[in-house]
Amino acid sequence: MSMPFYVSPEQSMKDKADYARKGIARGRSAVVLQYDGGILFVADNISRTLHKISELYDRIAFAAVGRYNEFENLRQMGVRLADVRGYAYDRSDVSGRVLANIYAQTLGTVFSESAKPWEVEIVVAEVGEDAASDQIYRITFDGSVVDEQGFLAMGGSAEQVTTALKERFDKDASLGAALSAAVHALRHENGEERDLDSSGLEVAVLERGRHEHRKFRRVTGDRLTSLMQEGSASVGSQPSQDSAQEESGSGSDEQQNGS
Amino acid sequence: MSEAFDGGGQLPAAFMNPGTSSFTELLGAVAPDLLPTARELPQGTTGSHLTPEATTIVALTFPNGVVLAGDRRATAGNVIANRDMDKLYRTDEFSAIAIAGAAGVGIELAKLFQVELEHYEKMEGRSLSLEGKANRLATMIRGNLPMALQGFVVLPLLVGYDTDRGQGRIYSYDPVGGRYEEHDFHSIGSGAVYARGALKKLFAGDLSEEDAAVAAIQSLYDAADDDSATGGPDLHRGIYPLVDVITEDGHRRLPEEDVARLATAVVEERAERPDGPRAPLR
Numbered sequence: 017m018s019m020p021f022y023v024s025p026e027q028s029m030k031d032k033a034d035y036a037r038k039g040i041a042r043g044r045s046a047v048v049l050q051y052d053g054g055i056l057f058v059a060d061n062i063s064r065t066l067h068k069i070s071e072l073y074d075r076i077a078f079a080a081v082g083r084y085n086e087f088e089n090l091r092q093m094g095v096r097l098a099d100v101r102g103y104a105y106d107r108s109d110v111s112g113r114v115l116a117n118i119y120a121q122t123l124g125t126v127f128s129e130s131a132k133p134w135e136v137e138i139v140v141a142e143v144g145e146d147a148a149s150d151q152i153y154r155i156t157f158d159g160s161v162v163d164e165q166g167f168l169a170m171g172g173s174a175e176q177v178t179t180a181l182k183e184r185f186d187k188d189a190s191l192g193a194a195l196s197a198a199v200h201a202l203r204h205e206n207g208e209e210r211d212l213d214s215s216g217l218e219v220a221v222l223e224r225g226r227h228e229h230r231k232f233r234r235v236t237g238d239r240l241t242s243l244m245q246e247g248s249a250s251v252g253s254q255p256s257q258d259s260a261q262e263e264s265g266s267g268s269d270e271q272q273n274g275s
Numbered sequence: 276m277s278e279a280f281d282g283g284g285q286l287p288a289a290f291m292n293p294g295t296s297s298f299t300e301l302l303g304a305v306a307p308d309l310l311p312t313a314r315e316l317p318q319g320t321t322g323s324h325l326t327p328e329a330t331t332i333v334a335l336t337f338p339n340g341v342v343l344a345g346d347r348r349a350t351a352g353n354v355i356a357n358r359d360m361d362k363l364y365r366t367d368e369f370s371a372i373a374i375a376g377a378a379g380v381g382i383e384l385a386k387l388f389q390v391e392l393e394h395y396e397k398m399e400g401r402s403l404s405l406e407g408k409a410n411r412l413a414t415m416i417r418g419n420l421p422m423a424l425q426g427f428v429v430l431p432l433l434v435g436y437d438t439d440r441g442q443g444r445i446y447s448y449d450p451v452g453g454r455y456e457e458h459d460f461h462s463i464g465s466g467a468v469y470a471r472g473a474l475k476k477l478f479a480g481d482l483s484e485e486d487a488a489v490a491a492i493q494s495l496y497d498a499a500d501d502d503s504a505t506g507g508p509d510l511h512r513g514i515y516p517l518v519d520v521i522t523e524d525g526h527r528r529l530p531e532e533d534v535a536r537l538a539t540a541v542v543e544e545r546a547e548r549p550d551g552p553r554a555p556l557r
Binding site: 065067070071072089092093095096097099100102103104118121122125230 | 285286289290291293298301302305306309386387390393394397398400
């Protein structure tokens with residue numbers, strides 16, 4: 017009987033983590049950020065039907081990057097779990113924290129027990145009664161959970177996108193301005209300045225003030241186009257020095273046209 | 276949920292496996308005790324006196340959609356169990372159901388149907404067609420057959436706006452899960468015969484939304500007039516029938532003040548003519 021080569025646990029975990037990180041970085045980015053009316057999700061996604069952003073429950077949404085089949089499996093699990101809990105107790109008893117914990121457990125188990133880790137990074141966000149009670153959890157491939165404040169970017173070249181998003185992020189921004197900040201950040205992926213128009217974006221919001229019990233809404237079509245124009249117009253008209261400096265790059269022409 | 280505690284660090288397979296988008300099937304696999312219909316009852320006994328009866332429901336279509344209305348009374352034998360019950364459930368943006376019969380089972384069933392539709396929508400990324408919703412409800416009512424045989428009969432009335440056809444539609448059910456599409460108007464519950472008689476005379480193909488609501492309130496008044504288990508508008512307590520409207524803009528419950536205004540007008544008119552509006556003889 018042949019013995020397998022000995023691989024130290026440190027090495028095996030490192031290999032798995034490298035593998036997962038590489039897989040996640042291969043795709044395009046997604047960003048999640050607060051705005052004055054709730055939480056905004058924007059993903060670089062040309063598909064209209066294979067979503068990276070989805071509704072989990074009344075106040076809770078899901079965003080993911082990485083391998084579609086793996087995060088789709090996690091999304092379905094979240095919807096099932098949330099609906100069973102909400103049915104067994106009450107709709108108000110389903111919380112983002114519980115879902116984030118279960119995702120963390122699941123991903124942690126997969127990471128340590130199976131040969132191939134899942135190449136996914138997900139966000140569970142819950143819109144609260146006010147901005148201070150909003151919750152945004154980032155769960156990575158190894159099952160770590162981070163309670164994020166305000167905004168985050170994941171997938172692709174997340175660091176560059178985060179840096180670009182940080183420049184413009186304002187948690188009291190209107191939806192249009194927040195969307196413009198998100199698009200600005202996604203444009204900076206891989207250090208390049210890409211053109212992104214509404215057809216290549218998947219956009220959704222958790223709207224705090226929505227009258228229906230389900231706060232999740234996709235923003236598509238004409239509404240998305242007009243919001244993008246509104247957002248770039250409001251940024252263009254801001255007399256702030258910072259934004260004037262930022263726009264001295266190749267993006268400036270477009271900003272002026274929009275205003 | 277015993278597998279949930281087996282220490283594998285993962286949820287039961289039913290949560291993870293691809294396949295079903297049905298919440299009822301999922302619940303049957305992970306927590307069957309939560310299903311309203313999965314009850315083992317001793318044979319030969321009847322327990323129908325254990326839960327109150329929900330009574331009259333009416334629905335009628337109008338050119339832009341459909342109106343669903345219900346009285347507020349629940350009875351237990353000769354006792355009024357509840358005066359302000361809500362028997363109408365918005366099930367999603369374009370559909371609603373109302374229940375008549377064993378209230379305890381009916382409310383659970385309506386709640387399950389709501390989650391069923393929402394669950395499907397979230398899992399699949401699109402809503403079920405109205406036909407699909409009607410068929411799904413039929414399956415759920417069929418699941419309740421053993422309970423129905425013990426006396427816990429629940430009958431729903433499903434109404435919805437068919438976005439493909441651009442019209443309001445009404446479906447009624449029998450206890451074995453038979454599904455019947457009704458045209459123009461329908462009523463269920465203990466006062467249904469009286470309400471349907473009234474609707475037959477009041478219905479017209481060109482009613483406005485408000486006229487359709489008035490026709491529903493008139494027919495409920497007639498049902499309450501002749502059926503002791505149906506409650507009429509209670510002006511003293513401020514309890515009025517509930518009226519839901521579904522159009523191409525989605526589901527909307529008429530605000531209480533609007534229904535109060537319409538119902539008060541109906542009651543005042545009945546002071547002049549107790550049997551309600553007269554239909555022309557020829």
